[in-house]
Amino acid sequence: MGGATVKNLHSSLERFSSGDRRALARIITLVENRSPEVPHLMGALYPKCGRARVLGVTGPPGAGKSTLTDKLIGLLRKQGRRVAVIAVDPSSPFSGGAILGDRVRMQEHFLDQGVFIRSLATRGRHGGLARATREIVHLFDAFGFDDVVVETVGVGQTELDIMRLAQTTVVVLVPEAGDTIQVMKAGLLEIADIFAVNKADRDGARRLKNELEVMLQLRPDADWQVPVLLTQATDGSGVTELLDAVCAHEELREKQPVPDEGEARLQEWYEILRDELSLRLDRALDGETLAPTAEQLRRGETDPYSAALETLANPAALVRMLGAPGEDDP
Numbered sequence: 001m002g003g004a005t006v007k008n009l010h011s012s013l014e015r016f017s018s019g020d021r022r023a024l025a026r027i028i029t030l031v032e033n034r035s036p037e038v039p040h041l042m043g044a045l046y047p048k049c050g051r052a053r054v055l056g057v058t059g060p061p062g063a064g065k066s067t068l069t070d071k072l073i074g075l076l077r078k079q080g081r082r083v084a085v086i087a088v089d090p091s092s093p094f095s096g097g098a099i100l101g102d103r104v105r106m107q108e109h110f111l112d113q114g115v116f117i118r119s120l121a122t123r124g125r126h127g128g129l130a131r132a133t134r135e136i137v138h139l140f141d142a143f144g145f146d147d148v149v150v151e152t153v154g155v156g157q158t159e160l161d162i163m164r165l166a167q168t169t170v171v172v173l174v175p176e177a178g179d180t181i182q183v184m185k186a187g188l189l190e191i192a193d194i195f196a197v198n199k200a201d202r203d204g205a206r207r208l209k210n211e212l213e214v215m216l217q218l219r220p221d222a223d224w225q226v227p228v229l230l231t232q233a234t235d236g237s238g239v240t241e242l243l244d245a246v247c248a249h250e251e252l253r254e255k256q257p258v259p260d261e262g263e264a265r266l267q268e269w270y271e272i273l274r275d276e277l278s279l280r281l282d283r284a285l286d287g288e289t290l291a292p293t294a295e296q297l298r299r300g301e302t303d304p305y306s307a308a309l310e311t312l313a314n315p316a317a318l319v320r321m322l323g324a325p326g327e328d329d330p
């Protein structure tokens, strides 16, 4: 890394550690832009992570996830807890709209220093979304937030990956979604620690609750009986019970044997490495710092398979290609 970059990193980290929200926002932007500094920053902050409670809120578009989150923030603030929210919408190409919508719905907390709300812009992102979300969760955690809420529109594989970050996952459904078969198909039954049947003011809420309860009885005996709660996010009914359920689930988790953290760290390392490698390969292709065989390939003197194998068999060329940008800076 160049000297100037290192100095910038240090001052960013210092401001972050002193509780400067603008430094936090700036580092989140670096994560969003997949900047080369990110692994350095995250590595420095990693020891401060591991304190926050991470709550996942997922469900179909428009189910009321943001409105529910807004009410949860209100309750958590009354308990003096500091809350950060990251809203991820992998399906929508209109992240600008989502950001605006979330701001409007959570606006009463916008001036509160104990609350930080951010939407993750997802345009053009591929596999890196789960990683970026995890990094932002780490940042909130290291910054000192007590609760981190991850809101995603669900559910596909990306959202399921994202929900693995959460200690407790609330799946929000609405009566008009109706069909419980969809819930099974989407994998929601597996990831839900708590179901919230929102828009309880509408017809069919009770029926959906009953159907879900029947479905849950088919699950093998578990330590945790997944509760199905009726909520009405717009006026806050049922939200206290929802938070109670979250706390109960958290208490149970704390009593259970500690999961293998070494294994989790190994998995995270692997995912970072895989993502960094593909990121750096992309940069190499853009920047044309390619291995020697690439030139032969271009001239038609070899085929793509042989060229790929030759590149893999030439560690020095590979390292040069993948080297972090700025590595050779004075």
Ligand SMILES: Nc1nc2c(ncn2[C@@H]2O[C@H](COP(=O)(O)OP(=O)(O)OP(=O)(O)O)[C@@H](O)[C@H]2O)c(=O)[nH]1
Binding pocket: 060, 061, 062, 063, 064, 065, 066, 067, 068, 101, 105, 153, 198, 199, 200, 201, 202, 231, 232, 233, 234, 235
């Ligand atoms: N009638 C009724 N409307 C609700 C309730 N909760 C939320 N809404 C409305 O449903 C709409 C969507 O609410 P959001 O909180 O934005 O839902 P969301 O799940 O975050 O939506 P996306 O993030 O766009 O997927 C808003 O117009 C809310 O006012 C409820 O309990 N009853």
Ligand SMILES: [Mg+2]
Binding pocket: 065, 066, 067, 087, 102, 151
């Ligand atoms: Mg929302």
